[in-house]
Amino acid sequence: MSWLSDDAVARLRDAAAELDLSGTPYRFVGALGRGGMGAVFLVEDPRLGRRVAMKVLDLPDRAGDLEARLLREARVLAQIEHPGIVPVHEVGALADGRVFYTMKYVEGRRLDEWAATSASLAERLRLFEKICEPVAFAHSRGVLHRDLKPPNVMVGPFGEVLVMDWGVAKIVGGAVTESVSARDAGVASAIAASDSKSSVPAADTAHGSVLGTPGFMAPEQARGEVGLLDSRADIYSLGAILKFLAALAGGGKIPRRLAAIIGKAMAEEPQARYASAQALAYDVEGYLDGLPVSAYAEGIFERAVRVASRNRVAVVLVLAYLAMRIILIFWRPR
Amino acid sequence: MADEDSNFGGAGGGRFPLTRWSAVLAARGDDPAERARGLDLLVRAYWKPVYKYIRIRWNKPREDAQDLTQEFFARAIEKGFFDRFDPAKARLRTFVRVCVDGMAANEAKAAGRLKRGGDAVLLSLDFDAAETELGRGGPAAVREIASTDSMEEFFEKEWVRSLFSLAVDTMRKECEQRGKQIHFRLFEIYDLEDRDAVGRASYEDLAREFGIAVTDVTNYLSFARREFRRIALEKLREMCASEDEFRREARAIFGIDPA
Numbered sequence: 001m002s003w004l005s006d007d008a009v010a011r012l013r014d015a016a017a018e019l020d021l022s023g024t025p026y027r028f029v030g031a032l033g034r035g036g037m038g039a040v041f042l043v044e045d046p047r048l049g050r051r052v053a054m055k056v057l058d059l060p061d062r063a064g065d066l067e068a069r070l071l072r073e074a075r076v077l078a079q080i081e082h083p084g085i086v087p088v089h090e091v092g093a094l095a096d097g098r099v100f101y102t103m104k105y106v107e108g109r110r111l112d113e114w115a116a117t118s119a120s121l122a123e124r125l126r127l128f129e130k131i132c133e134p135v136a137f138a139h140s141r142g143v144l145h146r147d148l149k150p151p152n153v154m155v156g157p158f159g160e161v162l163v164m165d166w167g168v169a170k171i172v173g174g175a176v177t178e179s180v181s182a183r184d185a186g187v188a189s190a191i192a193a194s195d196s197k198s199s200v201p202a203a204d205t206a207h208g209s210v211l212g213t214p215g216f217m218a219p220e221q222a223r224g225e226v227g228l229l230d231s232r233a234d235i236y237s238l239g240a241i242l243k244f245l246a247a248l249a250g251g252g253k254i255p256r257r258l259a260a261i262i263g264k265a266m267a268e269e270p271q272a273r274y275a276s277a278q279a280l281a282y283d284v285e286g287y288l289d290g291l292p293v294s295a296y297a298e299g300i301f302e303r304a305v306r307v308a309s310r311n312r313v314a315v316v317l318v319l320a321y322l323a324m325r326i327i328l329i330f331w332r333p334r
Numbered sequence: 335m336a337d338e339d340s341n342f343g344g345a346g347g348g349r350f351p352l353t354r355w356s357a358v359l360a361a362r363g364d365d366p367a368e369r370a371r372g373l374d375l376l377v378r379a380y381w382k383p384v385y386k387y388i389r390i391r392w393n394k395p396r397e398d399a400q401d402l403t404q405e406f407f408a409r410a411i412e413k414g415f416f417d418r419f420d421p422a423k424a425r426l427r428t429f430v431r432v433c434v435d436g437m438a439a440n441e442a443k444a445a446g447r448l449k450r451g452g453d454a455v456l457l458s459l460d461f462d463a464a465e466t467e468l469g470r471g472g473p474a475a476v477r478e479i480a481s482t483d484s485m486e487e488f489f490e491k492e493w494v495r496s497l498f499s500l501a502v503d504t505m506r507k508e509c510e511q512r513g514k515q516i517h518f519r520l521f522e523i524y525d526l527e528d529r530d531a532v533g534r535a536s537y538e539d540l541a542r543e544f545g546i547a548v549t550d551v552t553n554y555l556s557f558a559r560r561e562f563r564r565i566a567l568e569k570l571r572e573m574c575a576s577e578d579e580f581r582r583e584a585r586a587i588f589g590i591d592p593a
Contacts, residue, residue, distance in 0.1 A: 009495050009498055
């Protein structure tokens with residue numbers, strides 16, 4: 001048996017982990033990160049002189065399940081075009097048979113990394129509203145994300161937001177289709193190269209399967225009630241993200257009205273949650289603007305405080321005027 | 335028998351089907367031939383890491399370490415050692431290491447060397463080769479390993495070395511069979527041999543030496559690395575009991591860190 005030095009073993013590890021891009025137009029630049037089923041690399045497309053991100057299965061998938069999921073993710077992404085959703089450029093297969101797709105390279109930070117900065121609560125909440133927009137759009141197209149969490153949200157250098165990793169997305173409406181074979185999706189060469197027998201599955205995750213992340217996953221999702229999931233499962237996850245952002249800003253203390261919004265978004269029963277991501281964003285905006293929020297029934301005193309807080313200048317002027325009048329009433333020059 | 339360093343399993347050796355065959359499952363199956371094939375691969379992959387581990391971790395002299403290694407694999411073969419392995423609870427290499435520790439600790443308590451009887455299974459293992467490998471780093475390196483508390487890492491490192499060595503051997507044979515000796519030789523020069531020894535030969539130098547175009551050097555190396563990756567993964571798959579274990583091991587070995 002051949003003996004390999006430590007250096008040789010290290011080189012072989014690198015060689016085995018290396019992305020073999022022969023047969024593709026791309027050039028390897030570096031690794032970006034890894035997820036549950038694959039890795040994301042930074043590659044250069046010399047045809048267009050730009051860098052793109054390439055998501056590829058980290059291992060050839062003999063069963064075809066992960067391969068089908070990756071292709072399905074690409075197809076779903078291609079059909080929900082939105083500035084807040086990363087656009088897909090191409091699908092294909094590497095020389096070793098692993099399926100990949102390329103997408104826009106997003107320069108920025110993950111939401112959890114961004115949240116560790118000194119951004120104020122207001123800045124965080126404005127950013128959160130931006131997260132709700134692509135999610136609401138996807139829901140309008142009948143697509144559930146099902147794994148919304150801070151690491152799956154990218155924040156760009158100008159505060160732009162992109163919702164990533166739609167690998168476990170579920171189609172619940174008719175606007176977006178998934179029941180197409182991979183060959184129809186234009187990846188015949190990919191399938192032939194990988195010798196795969198799979199096609200993109202028409203059926204989704206089986207009832208009883210649990211996909212998602214604890215802490216950000218709706219209770220019904222954690223119970224594996226896949227057939228019962230609707231957009232309110234994502235609303236729950238958005239609520240968890242909102243809680244994460246608010247708690248970090250306030251050192252664990254969350255203002256009462258904001259806590260009520262989070263409570264409603266993360267209600268145990270889906271029926272008690274916001275009906276849509278827009279409704280949730282609307283309440284957050286209302287909170288920021290000092291307006292009433294649907295999640296919180298305030299008393300008269302609280303309402304007065306809120307109104308006063310929202311109209312501080314006017315309140316100060318009125319109070320100053322009243323004080324002047326009182327002084328004039330009681331002050332008698334002798 | 336495919337491996338020159340070990341000899342076990344009789345006629346069941348040779349090329350195993352590189353499909354979904356698992357040596358672990360075969361080793362605990364009912365089919366005697368499959369069982370022998372499974373055990374053969376497991377012994378070939380694990381005997382050197384086990385021997386070196388016993389030498390270093392348990393500070394055993396050569397003869398004692400050889401006896402313990404023989405004893406360990408004999409028990410594995412005779413007593414259905416792998417039947418107890420549960421991939422849901424641990425990785426196979428962890429299971430093996432823990433079992434070696436248990437056996438070595440018991441042997442230490444008994445304060446006596448293990449003597450195998452005349453009917454016992456005796457494997458033909460090239461301990462001299464393992465000893466040479468162990469000594470390549472010199473006594474200082476051995477002392478350094480022994481003085482650290484990273485024996486788990488040491489065992490893993492040796493196991494990966496063993497796995498890659500098996501893959502390289504298979505690759506060499508396949509390249510010879512397919513007339514791709516130059517591909518393998520380039521791979522050997524660039525990825526297997528010490529860099530100092532080749533003085534960092536450029537692709538141009540290699541192209542001239544082998545009488546091929548520079549682009550061929552790139553392509554041949556690419557092919558060879560792809561083949562190595564494929565074969566190493568196939569070997570690894572054979573040594574895992576489940577797809578989940580295989581994926582976890584592949585990620586750990588190839589430096590893939592799942593988020």
